[in-house]
Amino acid sequence: MLRIPRDEPVLLASDMHLAPEAPRTAARFLAALRRHGPDAAHVVLLGDLFELWVGDDGADALAEALAGVLSGLAAGGARVWLMRGNRDFLLDAPLPDGSVTPYSRRCGATLLADPTPIELHGVPALLAHGDALCTDDLVYQQWRSTCRDPAWQRAFLARPLAERFAIGRAVRETSEAGKREKPGALMDVNPAAVEGAMREAGARLLVHGHTHRPAVHRWVDGDAARTRLVLTDWDEEGDTARGAMLLWRDGEPVALPPA
Numbered sequence: 001m002l003r004i005p006r007d008e009p010v011l012l013a014s015d016m017h018l019a020p021e022a023p024r025t026a027a028r029f030l031a032a033l034r035r036h037g038p039d040a041a042h043v044v045l046l047g048d049l050f051e052l053w054v055g056d057d058g059a060d061a062l063a064e065a066l067a068g069v070l071s072g073l074a075a076g077g078a079r080v081w082l083m084r085g086n087r088d089f090l091l092d093a094p095l096p097d098g099s100v101t102p103y104s105r106r107c108g109a110t111l112l113a114d115p116t117p118i119e120l121h122g123v124p125a126l127l128a129h130g131d132a133l134c135t136d137d138l139v140y141q142q143w144r145s146t147c148r149d150p151a152w153q154r155a156f157l158a159r160p161l162a163e164r165f166a167i168g169r170a171v172r173e174t175s176e177a178g179k180r181e182k183p184g185a186l187m188d189v190n191p192a193a194v195e196g197a198m199r200e201a202g203a204r205l206l207v208h209g210h211t212h213r214p215a216v217h218r219w220v221d222g223d224a225a226r227t228r229l230v231l232t233d234w235d236e237e238g239d240t241a242r243g244a245m246l247l248w249r250d251g252e253p254v255a256l257p258p259a
């Protein structure tokens with residue numbers, strides 16, 4: 001298990017949904033990463049780094065910019081960790097001809113499984129993107145198991161890049177339209193799924209993103225005090241600017257202004 005001692009600050013963020021259509025969000029996130037990254041011994045991005053990811057050969061200028069900042073931090077001595085989300089579940093998925101360097105390697109990063117148990121400054125913790133815990137959304141969970149199937153991924157990645165982008169955009173539009181019709185509770189984590197995952201991992205702390213409902217939830221489960229910390233998503237395009245990194249320093253999370 002990954003053990004991060006108390007003297008190693010950890011920078012956490014998720015759900016920046018980088019996309020060419022959202023240039024201000026991307027600029028803000030990259031500026032925050034450049035500013036705060038050097039303070040961290042570990043940089044952990046918990047999924048949905050990108051709004052759409054149809055294979056490592058489809059990396060655009062933004063993806064290259066992110067890889068540039070992350071690999072710079074890695075060269076400076078930080079450990080960089082990436083987790084896949086529901087938008088970028090194809091990060092690092094092998095392409096048929098094997099010609100492209102996996103994206104995480106271009107970032108100087110190590111890919112994390114979802115979920116990943118860690119010891120964070122002495123606290124047994126679980127890192128997750130969060131979508132697997134939204135078990136009430138049965139339609140989504142069915143899609144999740146389909147698109148995580150290696151055979152499905154092989155068949156998808158064998159299609160030409162332009163076709164994958166077209167399919168990816170269509171799936172995204174269907175999912176956005178579906179979201180508007182789904183009741184709010186369906187789009188949040190299921191409490192029993194959270195407790196089950198935390199008990200199984202022996203975790204007192206769960207850090208995840210995905211739901212775009214940033215909060216700190218604390219409760220008692222039997223004899224165990226548990227905390228669920230939900231990271232914010234990033235959006236600088238509309239009237240209300242959102243986005244913040246979290247720096248875990250000396251056992252305490254501190255929210256950092258974007259830049």
Ligand SMILES: [Mn+2]
Nearest residue numbers: 048085086210
């Ligand atoms: Mn997500």
